[in-house]
Each structure stands twice: as C-alpha cells, then as structure tokens.
Amino acid sequence: MKAFRLTAAAAVAAASAVVVLSAPAFAHVSVQPEGPAAKGGYAVVDFKVPNERDNASTTKLEVSFPTEHPLSSVMPEPVPGWKIDVTKSKLDKPIEAHGRQLTEAVSKVTWTATGKGVEPGYFQKFPVSLGALPEDTDEMVFKAIQTYSNDEVVRWIEVPQEGAEEPENPAPVLNLSAAEDGHHGSAGPEKESEAPSDDASAAAESTSTSTSTSTSAAAEPADSTDTTARVLGIVGIVVGAAGVAYGVLAGRRRGTSA
Template sequence: MSRPASAPAPRPARRLARRLPLVGGIAAGSVLLLAGPAFAHVSVQPGTAEKGGYATVNFKVPNERDNASTVKLEVTLPTDHPLASVMPEPVPGWKVEVEKAKLAKPLEMHGEKITEAPSKIIWTADGKGVEPGRFQQFPLSVGQLPEDADQLVFKALQTYDNKEVVRWIEPTKEGAPEPENPAPVLKLTAATEDGHGGGADAKDDAKHGRTTAAGQENAASDTTARILAVVGIVVGIAGIGFGLFAGRRRNA
C-alpha cells in the first residue's frame, strides 16, 4: 500500500535532509580556506626571476577591508643589492613617484659608474583607489638583478583612506610559520644556459621603458585555476549529498 501523502518522511531521510545544510556549510568553508591565500597579502608576481638579468614584476595589492579603500602603496627597494634601473608602468588612476638615494658603494653598469639608485616607489591614488573586494597590480621593470643573492626583499606599506597603514615588512624565515605581515619576496634563480638571464629582451625593455603584462597574465591564470578547483570541490560535495539523499528516498 502506498503511504498517505501526509505521512512523515522516513527517519533516515529526515536526518540526511537535516545534514545537507551542514555539508553546504563545510563546502562554503572550503571555498574560504582555499581562496583566501590567493588574496591574503601584498606580494610580488611572478615570484621568481633569473639572476643577473632584468625582469618585469607586479606588486599585487588586495584590499582586505570591508569599509575602506587602499589609496597608497610604498615599496622600499633593497639597499644590500641596489637596483640601478627601476621603471614603473603607468597605472590608470594612480600617480607614481620614484625616490633615489646615494649609494655607499658605486655600481658598474654597462661600463658606467652608478652613484645613486632608486630607493623607494610610491603609488598614490588620484581616484577611488583599490575598493573593497578588489585588487590592483603595479608593474615594475627592474634590473640588473644581482648574481650573488638568492632573493630580494621589498618592504611595503599599504595605506587605506581611513588612515590605517598595514606594514608588510616582516621577514619570512625558512622552516618557520609565515608571519602575519610578510614582506614581498622575489626569489632569484640561476640564469638559463642561453645566457639571456631574463636578459637581452628585458634589458631592451629597461632601456626604452617598455614593459609587458606577463605578470598580470600569470596572476590571472593562477586565480582562475584556484577558482575552478574550488568550484569542482563544491560541486563534488553537493553531488555526493544529493546522491545519498536520493538513495535513501528510494530505499525508504
């Protein structure tokens, strides 16, 4: 005999129905955990460049506040390994200033003696800045990268329109947990055998002020991959929950 329409659902089905919101909550939590690190702090992208060459990097600045916009970014360049050539790419809605400082030890570059080098880059918004839920990339052509170092550390200050300043200046130590406000780091790798080192084309870019959007494309690809992975996890969890629910209904 068929069960009357008003009869309550079997207990297993009712228990599963009550658990589905919990499954959804776990899935949503997974989204936050996996997506969060991609936008956690100011970083350099791509994170590596070849020693002895030139590179175009992007300082990626996410807005971590719900009620304020980022209106200023100050990046201090390393003094232990000064960079003689630093050229920012224009960013719509932002003014940029390059500060220079005298070098304690002059550099030799392309047969010329360099006595001062860029020491700080300052981007200031002349519009809305980086609004909540957004991020901005600031491209920079840098060189010549040192051959006797494994990384370059760029300390950064992020200022919001409510006067809050976040200091991304803490060193990251190998084997230790990541600090709360880590400084952006550019890892330096050995030059390739073709000798370009990021090299001939990048040097030409540095001399003539031409920059590329390679860092932005890499960042976009990384973000897209993370989003697709998270969507797959959520869909998988939802499918399992629906399958269990449907199976219990058939067996009831």
C-alpha cells in the first residue's frame, strides 16, 4: 500500500511538472489563419494575445510585417475598445500588384486599448486580411511587442529554428500551404472563366450520380414486391397441398371404419 501511495504521488508530481513546463508554450502571442493561407493567395489571420499577468492588463500590441516579403494588401478588422494605426514604409524594391507598381507597403500595425484592454484571465483576437501571400517561402514571421498597463513590455521577437527548442519569447509564425488549384494569387479573367466550367462538370456529374441513385432506389421497391409475391405463391401451394393430403387421409379413415 505504501509503495502504491509513493507511485501515485510521483505520478501526480510528474503531471504537475508537465503542466508547469508546458504553460509558457500556450501563453505567447500567436498568429493563425481563419481558413487556408495558400501561397500567392489572400487570407484572414488572427493575432491571438493572451494576458499572462495577474495584476495588469494588455493595453497595446504592435505587430511588424516582414519587409523581405512585403504585402500589397493589409486591412485590419475593427475591434471594439481598440484604436488601430497602420504604418507604411518605402520598399527597397517596388512590387507589382493588380497591374500597378507599389513603392510602399504596410510595415507595422498597432492596436492601442481605449478601455480596459485585455484583462487578466482573458485573451483577445485581432483579425487582419492580408495578401497576396509570398510564393517563395513556407512561412512568414511577424515580430510582436506586447505592452501591459503597468508599463511592462514583452518582446515576442525570437525566430524559432527548426530542430531547436522553442525560444523563451517566440515570434508569431504563419505557415503557408501550397498554392491552390494550380494557380497563384487571385484568379485572373482566364482562370475565373474556367472555374464555372469545372463547377458545371462537377454539378453534371453530381446530377448524374443522383439520378442513378434515385433510379436504383425506385427500382428497389418493385424487386421487393415481386419477391413477396413469389413467396406468397409458394406458401399458397404448400397450404393447398397440405389440404389435399388431409382430405385424402380423412377419406381413408372413413372407409376403414365402415
């Protein structure tokens, strides 16, 4: 019994240690797409900010956008209780978007609380629509700075390295998936004209499948009725034969008794 208690206590202690060691991994500022984040496409991402303090609120968040992969479109979604400032910077090399060259791009978005901010025990999401996502990388790193109401500043700027342990203050990383439908970015006129054709083919195939299924389903009751009729016919023959046999036997008994 004593050995069992010691083992149980050790297991509880180990579990507690795992929880304590794992907690920081879930408490940092992160970025996650609301849907696909495909190379060359557009996406809506959420910068998730948890409050890590028990005695202070998060009142400011600054997110830097990578200059090595400038984005032609960055549009934050309004968040109640927060003021949003978008900072643009000149590009070393202009980029082309929608048939025109851009000489500047968004380099930072800042959210500043106009009220209580993110209070202890809560988190806040800050949605941003962005694109076109780069095609020459598998991820985008957004360095972030979190400021608390007690003037404490936490810099989430350490870039995680593959094969290495997660840094103490990792920067938010957006993983990019492969380009969808074999093309990059928003579909051009040619791509858009091809899309309805593909959809029509899919619809036609679906209709054909549905028709075939309906036909099969409609035929099933007829088969069932035919089978039932055959069974009833056989039962009738058996009952009739039994009746004839009974009549014959009854006649013989009467003749014998006479």
